[in-house]
Amino acid sequence: MPISLNTGTFDIPLKFASALTNRVNQVWENGDFIVNTSPVTQDLLKFWFEQVYCDTRSINFHVGQRQAILNTIYVHEILKSEAVSDMYQMINEDLLVEIDPFYLRKDKFSHPKYCVKMATGTGKTWVLTALLIWQYLNAKYEAQKTGRFTKNFLVVAPGLIVYERLLDAFLGKETEEGAREFDLSDIKKFHELFIPAEYRDEVFGFIQNNVVKKEDIGKKVTGEGIIAITNWHLLSGAEESVEVEVSALEDPSVAVKEIFPVRPGTSAGHSLESLDNQYLSGEELKYLASFDSMLVFNDEAHHIHEIKTAGEITEVEWQKSLNVLSENKGKQFIQIDFSATPYDVTGSGTRRTKHYFPHILVNFDLLEAIHEGLVKTIVLDRRNEIASMNSEDLDFRAVREGNKAIALSDGQKLMLRAGLQKLKNLEEHFIEISKDKQGVSSKHPKMLVICEDTSVSPLVTDFLTDSEGFAPEDVVQIDSDKKGSIPAKEWVTLKQKLFNIDKHEKPKIIVSVLMLREGFDVNNICVIVPLRSSEAPILLEQILGRGLRQMWREPEFEEIKAENRVLLLQRRQEPKNYIDLLSIIEHPAFLQFYEDLISGGYVATSTRELGDRGSVLGDMITVGLKENYQDYDLYIPVIIQDREEHLELPEMTLDKLESFDIGFTLEQLKKMVQRDGEQFFSEELTCQTRFGTYYVTADLFTAKSYNEFLSKITKIISSNVTKVSQRKTKDYPTMQINQVALVGLIDNFIRNKLFNQTFNPLHDNNWRVLLLSQTQITEFIIKQISKMIYDMQNNINVDEAIVRRRYFSEVDSLRMRENFSLILEKTIYERLSYPSNKGELERKFMLYCEHDSGVTSFLKINERYHDFAHISYIRADGILARYYPDFIVKTEGNIYLVETKAQDNITQENVLQKHRSALNWIHQVNEVNPEDRDNSIWHYVILGENTFYNFKSRNASVTDMLEYSQLTNQKLLEIRQSVEGRLL
Secondary structure, three states, X not given: OOEOOOOOOOOHHHHHHHHHHHHHHHHHHHOOOHHHOOHHHHHHHHHHHOHHHHOOOOOOOOHHHHHHHHHHHHHHHHOOOOOHHHHHHHHHHHHHXXXXXXXHOOHHHOOOEEEEEEOOOOOHHHHHHHHHHXXXXXXXXXXXXXXXXXXXXXXXXXXXXXXXXXXXXXXXXXXXXXXXXXXXOHHHHOHHHHOOHHHHHHHHHHHHHHEEOHHHOOOOOOOOOEEEXXXXXXXXXXXXXXXXXXXXXOOHHHHHHHHOOOOOOOOOOOOHHHHHHHHOOOHHHHHHHOOOOEEEEEEOHHHOOEEEEOOEEEEOHHHXXXXXXXXXXXXXXXXXXXXXOOEEEEOOHHHOEEEEOOOEEEEEOHHHHHHHOOOOXXXXXXXXXXXXXXXXXXXOOOEEEOOEEEEOOHHHHHHHHHHHHHHHHHHHHHHHHHEOOOOOEOOOOEEEEEOOOOOOHHHHHHHXXXXXXXXXXXXXXXXXXXXXXXXXXXXXXXXXXXXXXHHOOOOOEEEEOOOOOOOOOOOOEEEEEEOOOOOOHHHHHHHHHOOOOOOOOOHHHHHHHHHHHHHHHXXXXXXOOOOOEEEEEOOHHHHHHHHXXXXXXXXXXXXXXXXXXXXXXXXXXXXXXXXXXXXXXXEEEEEEOOOOOOXXXXXXXXXXXXXXXXXXXXXXXXXXHHHOOEEEEEEEOOOOOEEEEEEEOOOOOOOOOHHHHHHHHHHHHHHHHHHHHOOOOOOOOOOOOOHHHHHHHHHHHHHHOOOOOOOOOOHHHHHHHHHOOOOOHHHHHHHHHHHHHHHHHOOOOHHHOEXXXXXXXXXXXXXXXXXXXXXXOOOOEXXXXXXXXXXXXXXXXXXXXXXXXXXXXXXXXXXXXXXOOXXXXXXXXXXXXXXXXXXXXXXXXXEEEEEEEOHHHOOOHHHHHHXXXXXXXXXXXOOOOHHXXXXXXXXXXXEEXXXXXHHHHOOOOHHHHHHHHEOOHHHHHHHHHHHHHHHO
């Protein structure tokens, strides 16, 4: 099984790739790299990378492609690696200590084998092309036949899409008549980048005469060498041929199949071509195995992995075929794998582990590609969590009878409508930017819908055409089987429509299942609606990758795209335009994947400024506990209600609920019903910049009845209370809600007190006015009921409470940016982090605590890791939420929860709500037994920046500063009165 560590994202293969990159860049800069290569390689490297040549071209290899090319050439030609273990020994032999030596001794790692990890959309095929030229020209001209170079190449694709893309790169795009024009191939169109002038005729001749399609392998006669292009399915027949030989004597039907490849009655008929193709099945592999040397390029190489079943590890068919190819070639068999996701995944949830392939040479990650401006900037189009619904309301899976989908769910319809609204916005925007003098736009944004399975895709197509008014030519549906295959006759027609989709206004929407997850290399996908519920990271990254390729490549747009990145990624501001943004309509199953992508830390270090195409996320490190962490450990006392306690029905009365001043007549509200909709906004993925609000009409409360409205609003309140009260350990009970009583209370509230008059929701469909998001009536209902439940939840008999200590050391490691962290003594971790943006106050506060002898220990609370250290509160919009203070500080006999705030943030409404809840919590803690609160008095402190700097300038102690700044109920009342006075 590929290697993995328990140290988080920086496991061994990525560490090796980083060490190799550092070595390569060092020897390149000092000149030791190029002088140790062959004359041919020197010609290529100078032509590709020296500034004098780069300045003469309008296009060059970007930093990720350049690194991949250099790393591969260095390991193969200069270090002369003969096995994967050789690379580790020559770059960092210490890493071998952490690798199972028996694993790397397998035959598949005992020849030159390399893996290029590059983000989708960053030009892996160009790296492949450059390396093929390097190998071919060296094999042709090298004076000493070292066996390090070959003229025989096998390029393997995982399926039809990638296979067609590779044919495009070498032979040229297929015309509508079915012919391929070499002048349209990548290698010809960009020959000024790939090939020095003195070698062009030879390279062109070699490619035009020696490229062999999969159906011609073993049939077409080539000259000196071969470039065989195929998908792996063709090669997997090798093992089947062996089985036939063994079993033919035992099963007569097998012998018949050997003699008669095509049996009567098949739809394929009995053409000579059909007979010949089936007879030669498996012979292709034998033919390729006959070459003395070969370089195999595996595109999308994550398909090569091992399968462990009942303790038995077996290779997939693709790898078995590679084993056959390499069997008699020894060190003259070279393998170069390309993948954006070179790992397998085991486990699920918190135990999910990525097992990276051990032969990774370079790691050019998606985050770096985004910040370098090489792919679209990714934004999530998220639903505004207004009171009308939460994620728990909606089912994002299709409605099914058994295993068959029979209808789209409300959640799926909402996602589709959000995608359509965003597509419409982009179309209008792009027309203004790209239209010519005749007013015709040359840019046509597209929407890709990824469905759960082939029973859902027709439902999506019908919804788009029947309900949303799209013409049949606006939508193309691509159905495939579970293996991602598609019938040959359909594929001939569809591939022309798909691969030329950028050029035409229609179709606007592509509906698919698995077929388009790899190699669908179009540029105009701007909106992706992922209806699939799979949480597999590889599949999610592949779905994301379908829209990453840039749509606006013209030089005149580079400046405004760079400005967009600065606004979104650095200044956290709305972009001035939507050029090269990829919108993903939020799906709950993808949220953890997005968070992992943001916090993963798989980014190389860069010293350039972001506005200058630099990367800002390259200094992520993993920090553990100190050896003496017990000396500084702190805990949060969690007060648990008795497991038998529940909300008493008599407490749920109208007396504690307020009326709502609507400001509209009932007739005005009923007219507004037709204009109401769901609000969406866009959020950039890496820095979470929010912008671009728009509305989507959705029938989520299409409630066929008032009872359905009551059911949904009850579910919202119940799920919010459950989410806030739950903990990650089974020792913590979920707060119990009497839902029958809750429904009755809501109904009674609406009918008799909500509008301060009698209101009949059933008369003339009056209840529909409750859905209007503009008036926030539903939000108000939820806020009132949630506040009542919150007050009841916090009315705990402390003498009977169960208290559990949650030590911060339960979290034994943190991930943080090294450049924004401090090495401190009085804390449990080796480092503490502070925000890279506006984190100066927190940094200086930590240093002040460190140098004050009155402070015995302190900690920066990290809400991503210390999830137990929260206080529940009611947001201004009525939703129950979690609040995490910034610090916990211990002095002699006192513990302070400290919130550091800029002065202008202290009086914001949600901040005041947090303060109120924190004071309630502090009061409860101080009433428990002293041994359950660390024998200390607890305090809650709001430390404004002005206060901190004033006290610091007077050399006050931390205790003086915190005692002065601690919040009390009286201070909170004064702050609230001050805010209300300013509003008046």
